[in-house]
Amino acid sequence: MASAASAIAAVLFVALLAAWAAGGGSVSLPWAPTLGIRLELSLDGFAILYALLATGIGFLVFVYGSGYLPAHLGHQRRPASDARRFWPWMVVFMAAMVGLAMALDLVLLFVLFDITAVASYFLIGFDRQRAEARGAAFMALLVTAGSAVAMLLGAVLLYSEYGTFSLPVLFERAHPTPVTTAAAALIAVAALAKSAQVPLHFWLPRAMEAPTPVSAYLHSAAMVAAGVLVLGRIHPLLALDPAVLDALLLIGFASIAVGGLIALAQDELKQVLAHSTISQYGYVVVLYGIGGAHGAVAAALYVVAHAIAKSALFMTAGAVTEATGESRLSRLGGLARELPVVAVASGIAAASLAALPLTLGFFKDELFFEAAAEESPLVGALAVVAAGLTFAYLGRFWLGAFMGRRRTPASRISPLLVAPIVVLAVVSIIGGLFVEPFARLAAGAGAVTVGAPVDASPGYHLDLGLANVMAAAAWTLGIVILLATSVREPVARAVAAAGDRLGPRRVYGLGLLAFERLSEAAHRAEVRDLRTSLAAVLVPGAVLAALGFFATPTEGAYAVGPISAADLPIVALLALGVVAAFTAARDRGRLRPVLALSVLGASLAGVYAVMGAPDVALVAVVIETVVTLVFVTVFSQLPATVMGRAGPAAPSPHRIRNVAAGIVAGVTAFGVIWTALSRPPLGSSDAAQDIQLTPLAHGADVVTVILADFRGLDTMVEITVLAVAVLGVASLLRREREP
Amino acid sequence: MSPVIGVVAPRILAPAVMLAAGLIVKGYSDTGEGFSAGVIVALAIGLRYITLGRRRADRTLAVARHANVVAAAGLLIALGFGFQGVLSGAPPFTHLPPPGSPVIGIGTLELTTAVGFDVGLFLLVAGSLTVLIRYLTELLPDPADDPGDER
Structure with missing residues (x-):
């Protein structure tokens, strides 16, 4: 399965390259025409960049995973077949990312955004036997999919203002208004949460519970990239209001600072990298x-x-x-001798992130410094500090693992775990030597973002240009931070501790706890005993029906008239029903109340039949039979005690409440039945219309035609609910059998 | 077990299925539809499971063991007839043949999409209730194991 996933990724990568070389392309199909939603996809300069990343890195991570996953499952003594729960989600995730890169319709964007969130839930929670993994998966889903609702809100706001979900059309029509700004900001909130930006960043470090291939894919190139992807895609809308852009600047720098400082204090390898991701996507947001x-x-x-x-x-x-077998920096060191290839390859990757020359990363910082310095001297200075911080924590990460004294011995590892790292390192070096293809890709994406052709020419300039001076300053600052251990560590630890104590993660935890208490309280109130369960259904139903009575003009409708001879059967049947109802409520036996209920149901069915509603009567008879059969079968299995002999039951402490609930439900039911039995005139109601249309639908029985045709969609939903309910009951009963 | 039930329970299924078929075929022009038909068939199956016990009933009624498949097929049939219009761009539950055009009939049975939907409904209801019956009767002691019951 792993090789199939890798093959899909490789084929997609090549296909995307070929499609791009052939000039790209776009699809626009109606999806939900009445809502104005279209399946609008376009392989433009922006899409190809993210799609190539998703499939290219996807391929390498899948190869890595094919070596990693069997070992991972082996460590946890899980069957190899558990991989079936892994690879499909990885492929779904990749497909959603590729779709997301190409989507030009806001609703489509939202749907794909949520598919990535759902896939990430299953991937982060892959080790589902561990509570931490489940909690982490839930948190990632709640934060990213929860804030994705903001994106939908923004999309609907834009639709109400401009009448379209299509981004190209929106870019033409949009002009700065408060609604547009609010909508753009809402979409940006969803994007920032996805990219783990302050203050919604806390889900990412916890998501490190995921198996490493998931982190290597989702938390570097895919899931977190989806957020900035959306920012880049809708940028013309964001740029309408400078305040939105300023907010992005602020959030970006806050994320760089928070992520970078906390990364310096982390001991776990993956925690360093997670906080580094928060910080690095802060750069992109800036x-x-x-x-x-x-x-x-x-x-x-x-x-x-x-x-x-x-x-x-x-x-x-x-x-x-x-x-x-170790994941903490404090237990690692000197691995360069035992894992030389990994050490060199990861050194190159770290150098690229820290923007050292001869790597692709150098140019990202060159462009970053140029753009920052152009914005304002303050932003430029902050950029240098940010880059210095990045240099420091990456240095700490790599030196800590591969240099210094050896603390834990290393054993041989599968070449599948090494080769992808080497390939990525080689790509970084190639990008450092020949930046032109990467620059062209970035320029193409940038052109789509700003909506005009742009040129970018990063390159080595051996002079004292501003970007070079800023880079040198950043490295110096980084080395200083790295060397000043005695100052660095307390500061970084203090920031991390403050974040734990006061940070948004605590707010999330308290909020979750409050919701759980609320739900628990509501649950307890409802299912405390049989009476509250019944009241939870009957009282709200009665209140709704009563509201209907108050809203309908009923003047003179409820007159007590004479009883005609034709009505006598109804009266007799209803009298039987009343007697049966009293028996069911007052009899202390076991089987007698059940049979009384059955009589009650049968007498009501008789009333329906006499009233001219044979369809309802048929269903009533059938259902009464089922209920009686179930009751009798279950009672035949109960232990043989006689309820009547147990003496009078202790009076319920909630007697008044029970009586009140009974009266409310009884009185409204009385009103409703009175309405039905007084045969209100049809007038021009929906029912009259349905009766008139029935012959047109090739039918003669109005009730059946309504069920299967006029209100067919309702029936469809109802039977789907029925199927789901049966599924639920069946799984409950199945669990019952297992020890 | 009373002799009446002992005689009736194994024999009631065939008439029940006939009744259900009648309800569906006539249902569109007369009382009854797929839901009642499904419940009636499930009642007959339930009677058999309760009297014979799960194991023996399973042996005599092989199709009940695949009730979940029947239910799923019913749901798919209903969905298919309900949403066939969407494929050609019409709203869901578009009636075919369209109002006013003649309907092909086989005896009383009229071939319209609504009748197809009703058949799906019938299969779903009968199938899901049978699934529940089988699970519930598994919790009951097997009548065949009860020595006092056999003569």
């Missing part, structure tokens, strides 16, 4: 906040360079842990 041609191109190149390097580093973390 670049989209700067906006303009430079910002857009720089952001696109940043995403590419980061994804390549970060997935290599995640795979390195997995490989190191696999070789040593």
Whole structure:
């Protein structure tokens, strides 16, 4: 299955390249025409960049996973067949990412966005026997899919303002209004949560419970990239209001600072990388906040360079842990001798992230510095500090694992775990030597983002240009932070501790707890005993019916008239029903009340039949028979005690409440039955219309025609609910049998 | 077990199926539809399971063991007839043949999409109730194991 997944990724990658070489293309099909939703996909410059990333890195991660997953399952003593729960989700995720890259319709964008969230839930929670993994998966789903609702809200706002979900049309029609700004901001919130930006960043570090291939894919190149993908896609809408862009700048820098500082304090390899991802996507958000041609191109190149390097580093973390059994920096060191290939390859990846020359990453920072300095000196200075921080935590990560004293011995690892890292390192180096293809890709994406052709020419300039000076300053700052251990560690730890104590993760936890209490309280109130369960159905139903009475003019409708001879059977049947109802309610036996209920049901069915509703009567008889059969069967299995002999039952402490509920339900039911039995005139109601239309539908029986035709959709939903309910009952009963 | 039930229970299924078929065929122009028909068949099956016990009933009624398949097929048939119009761009539950055009009939049975939908409904109801019957009767002691019951 792993090789099938890898093959799909490789084929998609090649197909995308071929399609792009042939000039791209686009599809636009009606999807839900009445709602104005179209299946609008386009393989433009922006789409190809993200689609190539999703499939290219996808392929390498899948290869890595084919080596990693069997070992992972082996460590946990799980059957190899559990891989069936892994690979399909990885492929679904990749397909959703490719679709997301190409989607031009806001609703389509939202749907694909949510598919990635659902797939990530199953992937993060893959080790489902561990509570931490389940909690992490739930948190990722709640934060990313929950905030995705904001995106839908934004889409609907834009639709109400401009009458379309199509992004190209929106770009033409949109103009700065408060509604447009609100909509753009809402969509940005969803995107920022997905890209793990402050203050909705806390799900990402916890998502490190996922198996390493998931982190290497989702948390470097795919899931978190989906957020900035949306930012880049809808950027013309964001750029309508400078305040939105300024907010992006602020959030971006906050994420760089929070992510970078906490990354310095982390001991777990993957935690360092997770916080680094928060920080690195902060860069991209800053670049989209700067906006303009430079910002857009720089952001696109940043995403590419980061994804390549970060997935290599995640795979390195997995490989190191696999070789040593250790995942903490404090227990690792000196692995360069035992894992030389991994050490060199991951060193190149780390260098690329830290923007050292001769790597692709150098150019991402070059463009970043240029765009930042152009925006304002303050942004430029912050950019240098941010890059210095990045340099420091990456240095700490790589030096800590591969240099220094050896603490834990390493064993041999499968070449499948090493080869993908090497390939990504080689790509980083190639990008460092021949940046032109990557620059062209980024320029194409940037052109789509700003809606005009842009040129970008990153390259080595051996001069004292501003970008070079800023880069040198950043490296110096990074080395200083790295060396100043005594200052760095307390500061980083304090930030991490403050985040734990006061951070949004705590708010999430408290919120979740409050919801759980509320749900628990409502649940307890409803199912405390049989009476509350019944009241939970009867009282709201009665209140709704009563509201209907108050809303309908009933003047003179409820007159007590004479009883004609034709009505006598009804009266007799109803009298029988009343007697049966009293027996059912008052008799203390076991079987007698059941039979009385059956008599009651049969007498009502008789009333329906006499009233001229044979369809209802038939269903009533059939259902009464089922209920009686079930009752009798179940009672035949109960232990043989006689309820009547147990003496009078203790009076219920909620007697008044029970009586009140009974009266409310009884009185409204009385009113409803009175209405039905007084045969109100049809007038021009829906029912009259249905009766008139019945012959046209080739039928003669109105009730059946309504069920199967006029209201067919309702019936469809009802029987689907029935099927789901049966499924639920069946699984409950099946569990019952298992010890 | 009373002799009446002992005689009736194994023999009631065939008449029940006939009744159900009648309800569906006539249903569109007269009382009854797929839901009642499904419940009636399920009642007959239920009677057999309760009297014979799960094991023996399973042996005599092989199709009941695949009730879940029947239910799923019914749901799919209903969905198919309900949403056939969507394929050609019409709203769901578009009636075919269209109002006013003649209907092909086999005796009383008229071939319209609504009747097809009703058949799906029947299969779904009968199938799901049988699934429940089989699970519930598994919780009951097997009448065949009860020595006092056999003569």
